[in-house]
Amino acid sequence: MRYLSLLRRHRNFRLLALSQIPADFSDWLDFVAIGVLLGFVWQADAATFAWLGVAMALPYVVLGPIAGALVDRWPVRPVLIGSNGLRALATFLLFLAPSIPVLLGLILLRNCFDVFYGPAKQVAITGFVPEEDRLPANGLSYAIKQASKVLGPSLGSALLLILEPRSLFLLNGCLGLASAVILLRLTATPASLATGETTPSLWAHIIDGLRFIGSKPILIVSLLMMSGGFAAIFLYDLFIAILANELGFSKEIYGLSMVAVGIGGVIGALGIGLVNLERHSLLAIIIGAFLTGGLLILLGGGPDYGMPMPAALFLAIFAGLGLSTSFVMVPFRTLLQREAGADHIGRVSAVGETLDTLAILGAPFLGALIAKAYGTGASFVAGGMLMLILGLFALLGTFRRRT
Structure with missing residues (x-):
């Protein structure tokens, strides 16, 4: 199997993937505990949750x-x-947080450290894995991330039945330490992953990275399209529970829809790594964008036109969304690694994460306005239309590259 061969041949990537399991799970294990601590123990208001965001x-x-x-x-x-x-360390300190401001401050501090992990992981994959193996490497990495989004909160919720919310912070901190211990076994950094060209200052290094991105139109378009993909997702993501309720489904069906998305994402991420699309990233993005757009329009607009929506179809659509979205996100990462190279992938990846975060922060408000004006399903249709537009841009990109 391709993944077994990948892990067997690339020791450093094997360690990186192994360390990602506790690292990604630590992102989500205490997610429920924070909500319980704020909402049920400290009786926080809506403004506090906004500050949490x-x-x-x-x-x-x-x-x-x-x-x-x-x-x-x-x-x-x-x-x-x-x-x-x-x-x-910051997660361990959450156990001692005596008040809401301290808790929020420590979460802010924790994410300041976490900002370095994403770009560093992209640098490591670029340097430790040859180009012909990067698509399955990114697929496996994305599959681990998607699995953690489903299993992490679920495990956290189950543990809250027997543990106090603060106890999850201690467990979560141990997961972070486990990841760091695994990474200690990485061999010394290869020369290709050192510092690249030397620049006179950090500011000059940042400017050099921005100029590099500006000099490569494919990077500009890819970064904007990737953030557009996140915007499309978060136009509707926060309103899934509302839509499920409007369609007459129980909270159990809503919970299963979240599980279906995660399972679909894992299957899609692993599946795309088995297909030889290393040189056809845009093709995978086109397929994923069109499938995602069609499913979202079906989900949001179908019931308005009298289409029956049984629970089985509802869950199948969400599984399909998880699968098709992975066909967009995984090739984007491979494309960025190939175009940026080892010397610039850290800066390119960080700029991408900044744009993605801005999209995630802004899209829910736009989605709320659309839902208020035209109904909840309209936010899903809007997300689907945006995904179709991204697919068209990728399609135009393939034509331009051929000509």
Whole structure:
């Protein structure tokens, strides 16, 4: 099997993937515990939850470009170890948080360390895995991330039945330390992953990265399309529970729809790595964008035109969305790694995460306005239309590359 061969042949990637399991699970294991602590223990209001969103997103917007530049300048091994270790320390401190402001401050601090992990992981994949194996490597990495989104909150909710919410912070911190310990076994950073060209200052290094992106139209278009994909998802993502309720489904069906998305994402990410599309990333993106757009329009607009929506179809659509979305996200990462190269992938990846975060912050408000004006299903249709537009852009990109 291709994945077994990939893991067997590339020891450093094998360690990186193994370390990603506890690292990604730590992103989601205490997600429910934070909500329970704020909403049920401290009786926080809606404004507090809005500040929670700010604390989680602000580091990626403000520190993203700086972190990317530093990752490109520093050896990747200590960055990976340090970001996981310091994140674990901040998570342990959450156990001691005496009040809401302290809790939010520590979450902000934790994400300041986490900002370095994403770009460093992209640098590591680019340097440790040859180009012909990067698509399955990214597929496996994305599959681990999707699985953690489903299993992490589910496991956290189950543990809350027997543990206090604060206890999950201790368990989560241990997961972060486990990831850092696994990464200690990485071999020394290869020369291709060192600092690249030397620039006189950090600011010059950041400017050099932005100029590099500006000099490659395919990078500009890819970064904007990837953030557009996140915007399309978050136009409707927060309103799934409302739509499920409007369609007459129980909270159990809503929960199963979240599981279906995760399972579809894992299957899609692993499946795309088995297909030889390394040189046809745009083709996979086109297929994924059109499928995602069609499914969203069917989900949001179908019932308005008298189409029956049984629970089985509802869940099947969400499984399909998980699968088709992975066909968009995984090739984008492979495309960015190929076009950026080892010297610039940290900065390119960080700029991408900044744009993605801005899209995630803004899209729900636009989705809420659409839902208020035209109904909940309209936000799903809007997300589907945006995905179709992204697919058309990718299709035009293939024509331009051929000519």
